[in-house]
Amino acid sequence: MAKRSDGIETRNRILGAAARLFSEKGFRQTSNADISRASGVNSALISYYFGDKETIYREAWQHSLRAALEKYPPDGGVPAHAPVRKRLRGIIDAAVRRYSDPCCFDGGILSQEIASPTGLLEDVHEHTIFSLRENLLRVAGEYLGENVPLEDLRMSVYAIVAMCTSPQKKIQRIEKTKPFPYDAEKRVDHIFRFSAAGLNAVKKLSKKSA
Numbered sequence: 001m002a003k004r005s006d007g008i009e010t011r012n013r014i015l016g017a018a019a020r021l022f023s024e025k026g027f028r029q030t031s032n033a034d035i036s037r038a039s040g041v042n043s044a045l046i047s048y049y050f051g052d053k054e055t056i057y058r059e060a061w062q063h064s065l066r067a068a069l070e071k072y073p074p075d076g077g078v079p080a081h082a083p084v085r086k087r088l089r090g091i092i093d094a095a096v097r098r099y100s101d102p103c104c105f106d107g108g109i110l111s112q113e114i115a116s117p118t119g120l121l122e123d124v125h126e127h128t129i130f131s132l133r134e135n136l137l138r139v140a141g142e143y144l145g146e147n148v149p150l151e152d153l154r155m156s157v158y159a160i161v162a163m164c165t166s167p168q169k170k171i172q173r174i175e176k177t178k179p180f181p182y183d184a185e186k187r188v189d190h191i192f193r194f195s196a197a198g199l200n201a202v203k204k205l206s207k208k209s210a
Helices: 002-025 032-039 043-050 053-071 084-100 106-115 129-144 150-165 168-174 184-209
Strands: none
Touching: 002 032, 002 043, 002 053, 002 106, 032 043, 032 053, 043 053, 053 106, 084 106, 084 129, 084 150, 084 184, 129 150, 129 184, 150 184
């Protein structure tokens, strides 16, 4: 039992270090030697557990995704029977906090994969951006009602996704000439109010054109 526990702990240490490096540097700029130094596990043992870097990459992303979703459930912990505004805020809250958390590496790996595709993570979008989009499509669709054109619904959702998934570091780089303290709660409130106002405007325009 002790050996099994040690093995799981070692694997998790390797995957945690690899996920951080892949999110910061990308797949091609991260070597097995980098992972060995960051994890404190020798290269031979890393090869024993995972075989090659491609396998480490896929498993590190899956490991970081599971950890992020456990920490930030996609619904934000808001029950399915709650009012639609609360469910909308819950989804926004979970996404903003997840993509802003420096200890959640799945978003960084996604960004690196978009910038320099490897073809190794074919389902990365399905489990990240696409999943967030589908959750928002359901809730925003309920918020807007049946009479709003599908194109308007989709464009509204894309706008909300873009606001939620911009990482904290990117925002602070943009604002580097006038630095401001990052506050996740304030950002969640702003995005929610902005999104609700936008959805209300879309709904109003659809009624006028009906």
